Amino acid sequence: MKFKEIHKDSGSKARAGLISTDHGEIETPIFMPVGTQASVKTLSPKELEDVQAKIILGNTYHLYLRPGHELIAEFGGLHRFMSWDKPILTDSGGYQVFSLKELRKIDEDGVSFQSHLDGSYHRFTPQNVLDIQRSLGSDIMMVLDECAPYPSSREYAGKSNQLTLKWAARARELYETMKPLYGYNQWLFGIVQGSVYEDLRAISAQELIKMDFPGYAIGGLAVGEPKEDMYRLTGLCTDILPRNKPRYLMGVGMPEDILESIERGIDMFDCVIPTRNARNGTVFSKNGKMVIKAARFKNDQKPIDPDCSCYTCRNFSRGYIRHLLNANEILGLRLATLHNVHFYLWLVRQARENILNNSYVEWKNNIFPFITSTIVD
Amino acid sequence: MKFKEIHKDSGSKARAGLISTDHGEIETPIFMPVGTQASVKTLSPKELEDVQAKIILGNTYHLYLRPGHELIAEFGGLHRFMSWDKPILTDSGGYQVFSLKELRKIDEDGVSFQSHLDGSYHRFTPQNVLDIQRSLGSDIMMVLDECAPYPSSREYAGKSNQLTLKWAARARELYETMKPLYGYNQWLFGIVQGSVYEDLRAISAQELIKMDFPGYAIGGLAVGEPKEDMYRLTGLCTDILPRNKPRYLMGVGMPEDILESIERGIDMFDCVIPTRNARNGTVFSKNGKMVIKAARFKNDQKPIDPDCSCYTCRNFSRGYIRHLLNANEILGLRLATLHNVHFYLWLVRQARENILNNSYVEWKNNIFPFITSTIVD
Numbered sequence: 001m002k003f004k005e006i007h008k009d010s011g012s013k014a015r016a017g018l019i020s021t022d023h024g025e026i027e028t029p030i031f032m033p034v035g036t037q038a039s040v041k042t043l044s045p046k047e048l049e050d051v052q053a054k055i056i057l058g059n060t061y062h063l064y065l066r067p068g069h070e071l072i073a074e075f076g077g078l079h080r081f082m083s084w085d086k087p088i089l090t091d092s093g094g095y096q097v098f099s100l101k102e103l104r105k106i107d108e109d110g111v112s113f114q115s116h117l118d119g120s121y122h123r124f125t126p127q128n129v130l131d132i133q134r135s136l137g138s139d140i141m142m143v144l145d146e147c148a149p150y151p152s153s154r155e156y157a158g159k160s161n162q163l164t165l166k167w168a169a170r171a172r173e174l175y176e177t178m179k180p181l182y183g184y185n186q187w188l189f190g191i192v193q194g195s196v197y198e199d200l201r202a203i204s205a206q207e208l209i210k211m212d213f214p215g216y217a218i219g220g221l222a223v224g225e226p227k228e229d230m231y232r233l234t235g236l237c238t239d240i241l242p243r244n245k246p247r248y249l250m251g252v253g254m255p256e257d258i259l260e261s262i263e264r265g266i267d268m269f270d271c272v273i274p275t276r277n278a279r280n281g282t283v284f285s286k287n288g289k290m291v292i293k294a295a296r297f298k299n300d301q302k303p304i305d306p307d308c309s310c311y312t313c314r315n316f317s318r319g320y321i322r323h324l325l326n327a328n329e330i331l332g333l334r335l336a337t338l339h340n341v342h343f344y345l346w347l348v349r350q351a352r353e354n355i356l357n358n359s360y361v362e363w364k365n366n367i368f369p370f371i372t373s374t375i376v377d
Numbered sequence: 378m379k380f381k382e383i384h385k386d387s388g389s390k391a392r393a394g395l396i397s398t399d400h401g402e403i404e405t406p407i408f409m410p411v412g413t414q415a416s417v418k419t420l421s422p423k424e425l426e427d428v429q430a431k432i433i434l435g436n437t438y439h440l441y442l443r444p445g446h447e448l449i450a451e452f453g454g455l456h457r458f459m460s461w462d463k464p465i466l467t468d469s470g471g472y473q474v475f476s477l478k479e480l481r482k483i484d485e486d487g488v489s490f491q492s493h494l495d496g497s498y499h500r501f502t503p504q505n506v507l508d509i510q511r512s513l514g515s516d517i518m519m520v521l522d523e524c525a526p527y528p529s530s531r532e533y534a535g536k537s538n539q540l541t542l543k544w545a546a547r548a549r550e551l552y553e554t555m556k557p558l559y560g561y562n563q564w565l566f567g568i569v570q571g572s573v574y575e576d577l578r579a580i581s582a583q584e585l586i587k588m589d590f591p592g593y594a595i596g597g598l599a600v601g602e603p604k605e606d607m608y609r610l611t612g613l614c615t616d617i618l619p620r621n622k623p624r625y626l627m628g629v630g631m632p633e634d635i636l637e638s639i640e641r642g643i644d645m646f647d648c649v650i651p652t653r654n655a656r657n658g659t660v661f662s663k664n665g666k667m668v669i670k671a672a673r674f675k676n677d678q679k680p681i682d683p684d685c686s687c688y689t690c691r692n693f694s695r696g697y698i699r700h701l702l703n704a705n706e707i708l709g710l711r712l713a714t715l716h717n718v719h720f721y722l723w724l725v726r727q728a729r730e731n732i733l734n735n736s737y738v739e740w741k742n743n744i745f746p747f748i749t750s751t752i753v754d
Contacts (some may be wrong), residue, residue, distance in 0.1 A: 007553065037700075037701075037705075037706055038697070038701075038704075039627060039704075039707075039708045039709075041706065041708075042707045042708065044711065044712075045692070046688065046692075061729055066703070066704055067675070067700040071675065071676065071700075074678075075694065077680060081696075081697055081700075083695060083697070096393065125532065132647075176567075298444070298448065300450075308709055311423065315423075315453065319448070319452065319458075320415070320452070320458055322459070323413075323414075323415065323444040324415075326443070327414045327444075329416045330416075330419045330707055331416045331418075331421060334419075334421065334707070365666070
């Protein structure tokens with residue numbers, strides 16, 4: 001992995017960077033659309049290119065269960081399987097497994113769990129999730145971590161943090177000897193945990209830095225804690241993490257969360273919000289969010305955002321999209337999703353441009369009241 | 378409506394024609410993808426253009442109920458509402474209403490029915506379905522007819538046929554005085570009925586011809602009768618219908634039905650099979666149909682048809698599409714639908730080319746064993 005900090009904003013910790021992978025370059029800050037089951041829900045790879053997606057995320061837990069990483073390896077890896085030739089990041093599967101609650105049991109060496117699909121028994125370890133991600137052939141792999149729930153006691157969070165660090169060390173060790181399967185490089189990111197406890201976060205970041213990962217993620221945030229905690233802990237972590245490595249805030253977030261986190265020095269984001277909320281009838285724009293399924297948009301002949309250049313806004317009205325969603329037409333899900341992903345990627349491009357101009361904070365303060373508002377007409 | 382028979386095949390009644398509408402020309406034979414609720418299910422207008430769709434169908438019954446023809450009129454008609462600037466044909470709504478069975482009551486002047494959506498009461502008459510289609514702004518409108526169920530007694534079919542003719546006359550009369558709403562021409566097709574009774578079919582066709590419609594449809598077939606009856610009655614009708622008007626066989630059908638009917642002089646088709654069957658996991662190709670959801674395609678790295686030039690076949694494997702369908706990913710529905718609609722339109726283009734070469738029957742006989750087979754590897 002090559003990462004370069006191109007420019008740091010003069011008024012904040014925000015930075016513009018460049019990640020180079022064997023599947024292409026990624027200008028940061030970047031948002032990664034989530035392609036859980038080898039598909040960014042409702043979108044084609046062509047559409048992802050059209051909205052200028054530069055890297056997408058795949059979920060190891062889901063892909064391992066269905067269709068299975070061995071099958072994906074038969075197809076030559078996830079890129080070929082899904083016909084996406086730009087970079088892919090895969091998570092470790094840990095987050096999904098720990099979300100299973102009743103269906104999983106954790107021990108010192110890994111976690112045993114039952115499939116949410118058929119109840120079958122499985123096990124993830126720091127080592128085998130790397131093997132799985134090697135088979136998937138992602139450009140960026142993630143270590144297995146325990147994402148402590150919110151709230152967690154200090155005692156639980158401390159123990160969990162130690163376990164995550166132990167697992168990270170094992171993964172780092174295996175990674176050292178791992179040869180990529182498909183002739184291109186795969187990189188491994190460590191994940192800072194520590195719940196909402198500043199000292200634990202600091203320990204986590206410092207210990208991971210000693211292991212020298214190609215990049216660092218911040219996990220265990222956006223799990224229900226107050227937003228101020230999320231922002232504060234994000235800033236604490238980025239103060240510790242090295243400038244010459246990319247920083248990825250996992251599972252974040254709403255447009256405003258992304259802007260706040262960019263200000264605190266985050267380079268990479270992923271979240272299901274633009275895709276999931278689109279399917280539930282909420283669209284985002286620089287003018288605010290809009291419950292486009294609402295009856296108030298029935299007669300509305302305007303596009304979601306008249307200034308937006310996405311296929312949806314260039315061709316379709318709010319009233320038509322509302323009709324499609326209400327009539328359960330798949331095209332409605334597609335058009336709303338396409339717009340939202342386009343908007344998220346537009347937002348991070350704008351952020352980058354303003355970082356390069358040293359105007360990030362001013363720009364953010366200007367746009368903030370709009371993107372956090374709700375459009376009603 | 379301008380229709381021109383460009384060339385008649387030397388070995389059959391198959392013909393190549395050209396329909397000219399204010400939204401563009403349509404080379405026939407043509408297949409019309411069905412866009413029931415102002416959307417050809419799962420596809421965007423851009424994709425419809427990519428697969429060379431020249432005209433699509435909208436369902437008056439569904440559009441009348443949701444979002445309502447008045448709303449669509451506010452948007453400037455169906456073309457603008459759904460962002461499709463090529464020709465549109467709308468049916469009369471009769472077929473859907475008569476399918477409601479328990480929820481409708483027919484009389485001399487029309488049919489009263491309850492909405493399948495909310496049970497609300499409505500009424501269609503030969504006159505108001507024209508008004509509705511005028512609001513929708515379709516290029517080709519259809520008269521209200523009664524589609525007699527199969528089987529129908531001769532007595533029922535005869536009475537029904539007379540009612541349909543009476544309604545056709547009323548529609549024709551109103552059409553004479555109707556001014557189009559949007560500045561472009563709208564044309565009205567009569568519909569030949571008569572169930573499986575040859576004399577009734579002949580009466581129906583002859584009476585409609587006297588009324589001098591811009592085009593003629595054959596309705597009431599593909600409703601459960603044996604295929605031989607469908608082919609025979611289609612041929613009987615096309616023997617009577619004038620050569621200088623387009624002939625449309627409603628609701629047909631499987632690829633083989635389309636080829637048989639082209640041979641009998643049909644110019645236009647519509648059917649939900651390519652779109653609906655795609656969503657159920659069946660795809661068509663020149664080599665046969667394929668239940669692509671089947672486990673046998675799990676590891677299959679070939680495209681549906683290696684010779685097919687559609688986006689699906691250029692980029693994705695059977696194994697990937699199978700995975701998407703099994704994982705309930707919308708992209709699977711999209712890719713299968715796109716391919717099927719592309720195939721249907723490829724098929725009618727090939728038919729046309731072979732008509733122009735006087736090789737229609739030979740071509741049909743060659744391709745027939747393939748398209749009617751099932752691909753298992």
